[in-house]
Amino acid sequence: MSGPTSAPVVRGRFAPSPTGPLHFGSLVAALASFCDARHRGGEWLVRIEDVDTPRSRPDAERAILAALDRFGLRGDGAIVRQSERTALYEAALARLAAAGLVYRCACTRRELEAGALNAIGERVYPGTCRNGVAAARAHAPQAWRLRVTARATSFTDRVQGRQTQDLARDVGDFVVRRADGLFAYQLAVVVDDAAQGITSVVRGADLLTSTLRQTYLQRCLDLPTPEYLHVPVATDDGGHKLSKNTHAAPLASGDPVPALLAAWCFLGQQAPTATPTSAAQFLDHAIRAWSCARIPATATLPAPRV
Numbered sequence: 519m520s521g522p523t524s525a526p527v528v529r530g531r532f533a534p535s536p537t538g539p540l541h542f543g544s545l546v547a548a549l550a551s552f553c554d555a556r557h558r559g560g561e562w563l564v565r566i567e568d569v570d571t572p573r574s575r576p577d578a579e580r581a582i583l584a585a586l587d588r589f590g591l592r593g594d595g596a597i598v599r600q601s602e603r604t605a606l607y608e609a610a611l612a613r614l615a616a617a618g619l620v621y622r623c624a625c626t627r628r629e630l631e632a633g634a635l636n637a638i639g640e641r642v643y644p645g646t647c648r649n650g651v652a653a654a655r656a657h658a659p660q661a662w663r664l665r666v667t668a669r670a671t672s673f674t675d676r677v678q679g680r681q682t683q684d685l686a687r688d689v690g691d692f693v694v695r696r697a698d699g700l701f702a703y704q705l706a707v708v709v710d711d712a713a714q715g716i717t718s719v720v721r722g723a724d725l726l727t728s729t730l731r732q733t734y735l736q737r738c739l740d741l742p743t744p745e746y747l748h749v750p751v752a753t754d755d756g757g758h759k760l761s762k763n764t765h766a767a768p769l770a771s772g773d774p775v776p777a778l779l780a781a782w783c784f785l786g787q788q789a790p791t792a793t794p795t796s797a798a799q800f801l802d803h804a805i806r807a808w809s810c811a812r813i814p815a816t817a818t819l820p821a822p823r824v
Contacts, residue, residue: 528560530718532591533567533707536579538762540769542821543722543752545589546781549804550749550813551720552591557808563714564593569600569607569706581768589774590797598714600706607701610709610739611662611694619738620694623647623663624655636688638727643690659697664735666691671730676747677813678723683730692731708732712741723748723817724759749785750814752821760821775800780822786812 532548534540540548555562564586568574586592614620625646633641643663651660668686675681683689694705711719719729726748736743752760760766769777774797782800783789788807794800 528558530555531563533565535567536574539581540585541766543760549781553804553808554720556805561594566599590801606709620662622660624651624658624660661693661697662695663691664694671734673733708735718745720747722751724751750819753818786814
């Protein structure tokens with residue numbers, strides 16, 4: 519008779535892009551992923567997603583890491599940076615190419631902008647280069663696209679429920695390496711999550727549709743699929759997602775407790791009976807009290823005044 523087997527280690531992660539400072543929406547995602555992993559006795563990693571090197575800024579990375587430390591959100595192990603992992607992405611692309619699952623694409627941005635729009639306003643790739651790049655464009659800059667099949671791709675989110683999409687109809691073959699040679703987010707994040715043994719991804723609901731592409735890519739690469747939990751995205755007074763692109767206000771540099779409490783309540787969690795006096799005291803409560811069932815099952819919510 520074999521002995522008892524230990525439960526797999528829960529390993530979550532927070533993976534910001536270093537293009538600007540953290541804002542309230544970033545804090546919501548970081549806090550949710552941290553509490554979800556720690557509540558289940560798991561590990562929490564920090565990964566810097568700087569695969570888009572032209573837009574990445576060293577000062578932004580320093581500011582992000584300093585803010586996480588100030589809010590008590592400290593990861594396990596060394597910080598991983600995508601800019602240092604190109605060899606892993608090269609190997610994944612080579613595997614896809616060997617299996618005949620990717621092809622070169624010389625379509626220009628202007629040509630792509632003429633494509634049909636899907637339900638959420640994204641351009642659907644029509645498969646122009648699927649059967650080969652025209653000879654006249656043989657020397658033009660070329661991206662790599664993943665071939666998708668005409669069947670439904672699905673996963674069940676821990677909060678948002680069942681998500682299904684026909685990638686061939688709604689997205690088309692999508693880019694895994696850009697024409698400028700940089701690897702696309704979809705490929706990099708799939709490779710990184712597998713390499714780091716990530717079992718649970720907690721992030722904003724604006725990435726729900728990306729998850730369907732990532733689960734498809736995981737199957738193509740024979741990689742494990744983690745569980746997913748997408749929390750509501752914080753929006754401004756105009757209903758726009760808080761983001762660095764829309765110049766969302768950075769987190770205040772003073773006492774971190776008010777912002778932590780605001781993010782906690784935004785996530786539908788039960789407020790502590792007494793106001794914490796420090797980030798450490800707040801997180802001690804948050805880790806114990808965290809409840810996935812309390813998170814609102816909606817894609818967006820208005821951000822509170824912090």
